[in-house]
Amino acid sequence: MKSRRVSPKDNTTCAKCGVEIVLDTSELKTKYFPDGIRISYFSCGNCGEKYVYLVTDPELRKDIKRRGFRGSDVYMKKRAAELKSAYADRVKELP
Numbered sequence: 001m002k003s004r005r006v007s008p009k010d011n012t013t014c015a016k017c018g019v020e021i022v023l024d025t026s027e028l029k030t031k032y033f034p035d036g037i038r039i040s041y042f043s044c045g046n047c048g049e050k051y052v053y054l055v056t057d058p059e060l061r062k063d064i065k066r067r068g069f070r071g072s073d074v075y076m077k078k079r080a081a082e083l084k085s086a087y088a089d090r091v092k093e094l095p
Ligand SMILES: [Zn+2]
Pocket: 014, 015, 016, 017, 018, 019, 044, 045, 046, 047, 048, 049
C-alpha cells in the first residue's frame, strides 16, 4: 500500500456557529510551545472558533519521522489522543 497522507479535504461542522468548515490539511496552522508540544489547528472561517487537529510532543514526532504517521497505528493513535485530551485547552492560548 502506498503511503498516503490524511485526506486533504475533511469537512466538519463548527460547534459554535454551526457553519460547515471545509478542512484543508495543507492550511492547518501550527503552534510550538516552549515545552516541546506542537499543536496543529484550524479555525472556523465564520466565527473564528479554533479546533485542535493534532497534538504532538517530541517523542511522538520522533516516531512519526521514523515510521511515518499512520492513523491506523494503535500506539500512535493512542498517544495522539492522549496528547490531544491533555493539551486541547491550550487552543485558548493560540493566536
Ligand atoms: Zn464557527
